[in-house]
Amino acid sequence: ILGVLGAHHGSAKGLCRGPEGTYLSGGRDGEILRSGGAGAASRWPIARTIVNDVALDPSGRRFASASRDHGVRVHDAETGAVIASYDAHPCSVKTVTWSHDGARVVAGYYDGSVLLWEPEPGTAKIVSPVQGHSVSQVSVLRDGGLVISSWNPEGQVVLTDADGTVREILGGAEATEAAARREIASASLAHFACHAVVDEALPLDSALLLSSAG
Secondary structure: OOOOOOOOOOOEEEEEEHHHHHEEEEOOEEEEEEEEEOHHHHHHHHOOOEEEEEEOOOOOOOEEEEEEOOOOEEEEEOOEEEEEEEEEOOOEEEEEOOOOOOOOOOEOOOOOOOEEEEEEEEEEEEEEOOOOOEEEEEOOOOOOEEEEEEOOOOEEEEEOOOOOOOOEEEEEHHEEEEHHHHHHHHHOOOOOOOOEEEEOEEEEOOOHHHOOOO
């Protein structure tokens, strides 16, 4: 262990790299903690219940959070202040990420829905590429398409176009290493992660770890 960056009042649920050498984490205490770096840690209470996930945008100036009070929020990365929020879908939010250009926030819900939200100009669309299963993680490909994993007993991974239209469903034996490598190369992502978001990781319900170099 190199060090302990900070502590939530309860378990930490989401983690991502923050600006200027810091780290952002969301926890069961409904707070987002910014720790590490040169300054003192900051603690921002932002939800009435668990913060499941956090994700820094490509510019490093904003981050998004996903919570179980139906909230998807965009925050200022320095102050934690809420810049924009979306809570119109009546379901807890499991995971959140950004498009590569930082224009779109994509969030996955426990009811299998996925939010496609552009905070500016404020357009939002709910799609349901995962039927009957909670979304576990979602990542955005370079072409705007989505890779979605779910709590599906068949281990399905759903690939969609940018508008949420299903492009391909991989499951069981179909979710092969070759398909995984193809999607990693397309997204220019570093590796798979299991129920976690690390930098530009592609999170899937799998213990498989791969590098883009092979």
